[in-house]
Amino acid sequence: MCDRVREGILVGCGNPLLDISAVVPLNFLQKYSMNEDDAILAEDRHMPIYGELVEDYQAEFLAGGSVQNSLRIAQWILRQPRVAVFFGCVGEDRYAGILKEKAQAAGLDVHYQVKKDVPTGTCAVLITGTHRSLCANLAAANNFTIDHLEEPSNKALVDNAQYYYISGFFLTVNPPSIMQVAATAHAKQRPFLMNLSAPFISQFYMAPLLAALPYVDIIFGNEAEAQAFAEAQQWPSGDLREIGKRLVAMEKKNPARPRIAILTQGCDPVLLIQQDSVQEFPVTKLAVHEIVDTNGAGDAFVGGFLSQFVQGKSLDVCIRCGNYAAGHIIKNPGCTYSGEPEFV
């Protein structure tokens, strides 16, 4: 059992999305010019995907959205409600109701901004074997505005937190909110954590990413995301360790707390990069028959990490818990868990 943690100690902002998930043949991806393990924003040409998944592929509806996933997993491991607070924008519809119910059942303290007349966002999850390809139709999620964080009760929640986590995905929605939370964290000398989220963030949203990065104490990413960042920066080496070292050496507002990079690489070891040191943390490889779907594995890793980080545990424990959580959710559909957490 974990020690008790203060309510509201962790605040996250992100896109609350309902995942519409189905196993599809490879030619379904080809039809929409998508690749295995993509994570993209839906364009007009992708809109038929959602209906097709429901009508032809027995799609399942699962709570999603990257940050909300991570916070739900952190709550599951902590077994203590309302440690984490989540902000994001939804519509006024059935999907918003499902998302809220799942988040609250996990113990999350959700404070959605509600945009009438715009549907709640969805994400198509196209499963092909052990791969998953994501196509997000942000819809209401894209309407998040900074005034939601400025409402007195929400501002108090942000001011009272000790840890802040925002995805790179949220850079596509509202960079001013990210900068405001980052500045609060900086002024109060509290950790601000961010995720590279997807290669397209480094490819198309580098300017707001670079604006936020000086505030980032811990940056998460997988190998494809780190490579995309390095390419966008025109760094000469594609070596993950070198990329990590360069990432942590980039400008930082609070140099007294050097940046840390945590880079995952599927079933290969997780890399913890601090200044010139690189440590490896092994991942338990699952047999193919144990894998239900890999959707949400990265989010669960962060959730496991956060559950320990907010208790002041060592990075070693945080990363081991991240690996535990990712391994667990891969054995379940989407970013969902079953039973009680077994991390000690």
Ligand code: 26A
């Ligand atoms: C801005 N984009 C593209 C996104 C997302 C996203 N969450 C926030 N913003 N694209 C996919 N996801 C979520 O990622 C989870 C898997 O890591 C999906 O909803 C899915 O639950």
